[in-house]
Amino acid sequence: KLLQRFRSSPFGFTLVELLVVIAIIGMLIALLLPAVQAAREAARRMQCSNNMKQIGVGVHNFHDTQNGLPPSIVAIYRMTTFPMLYPYIEKQPLYDLIMTVPDSYLHRTGINNCPTGEVWWCSTLGLLTDADRNGFGSVSTFLCPTRGRSLPAITPMVASTSAPARWVMGPVTDYAFVSMNRNSDWFTYIDTSPNMDPTNSGPFRKGIYTTSDLSQNIANFSLRDTIAYWMDGTSNQLIFGEKHYSLTYYLGRWDDNSISAGNDNDGSYLMSYPNTKWGIKNATRVLHDHRYGTLGILRQTDDNASIDPYIWFGETHTGICNFLIGDGSVRGVSVTTSGDILADLSDVQDGKAVSLP
Secondary structure, X not given: OHHXXXXXXXXXXXXXXXXXXXXXXXXXXXXXXXXXXXXXHHHHHHHHHHHHHHHHHHHHHHHHHHOOXXXXXXXXXXXXXXXXXXXXXXXXXXXXXXXXXXXXXXXXXXXXXXXXXXXXXXXXOOOOOHHHHHHHHOOHHHOOOOOOOOOOOEOOOOOOOOOOHHHOOOEOXXXXXXXXXXXXXXXXXXXXXXXXXXXXXXXXXXXXXXOOOXXXXXXXXXXXXXXXXXXXXXXXXXXEEEEOOOOOOEEOOOXXXXXXXXXXXXXXXXXXOOOOHHHOOOOEEEOOEOOOEOOOOEOOOOOOHHHOHHHEEEOOEOOEEEEEEOOOOEEEEEOOOOHHHHHHHHOOOOOOOOOOO
């Protein structure tokens, strides 16, 4: 009888039981997903930190080899710090591509005589192949993996004869070197005068041109500073950080004049051009501006046109902005860190002994 009753008992789940099991599995997945996402972001943040450490190695290797710090820029229409570091982060072929541009193009990374206005980067001149351009865009050392990689690593090929489109074609970066100017606009040292670098007291300054003729190629300059220029010591100097990108900031766009709603766009880090903040903003950022004071690190939600959001460092990882220190270490700095402390750590000449909390 017992066996007969056992055989007559239903096997399997009822509908209610099945729904309960599905609900439990759903709850477990919901609990697990944040942990997986947090682990992935931790890995991305670590990779970002490693990228910045490689930049730091590049800076020190440059200094040891050239007996001086890499310049912020060489001269107008010429390289910024980033491509100057190519040979020291295992990207010598990219540097050679720039240096082997025919003399008629002045070894610039941009020049206003391309038929379509697309300059050195353009396809019509035939100086670069598509493979060359992709090579510049694939320098992962200059890209934070936390940023949306659906955004392009190089600017689109847009034909335009107007500034700044004709000057900002090329690869983009998520990082920027530190600039500091307490008394004037942060971009004033981008000037047509070959050797003018009047008030910048950030870690990198303009190279000294050995001729007043700006038609000469980039070989005709000398380095301005050694690492002794960092008067507060390498461990007390911020040299690179992560750019601020607000929610309406368009990375990798050429048309970088769209700031009416607080948003702005980012062009190539390869080169500089004169007399305007657009000429260097693709490569540098500040922690102090004389118009706004010391705002420090902007949050992702900071999208106010009245503070020029495109000139600041910002929150990339939740609550954190990575900074490269002069000694080669990398610190994840809280967005709540005092702007005054960060500004002092940006300034090589203030003589203030401060440290990160």
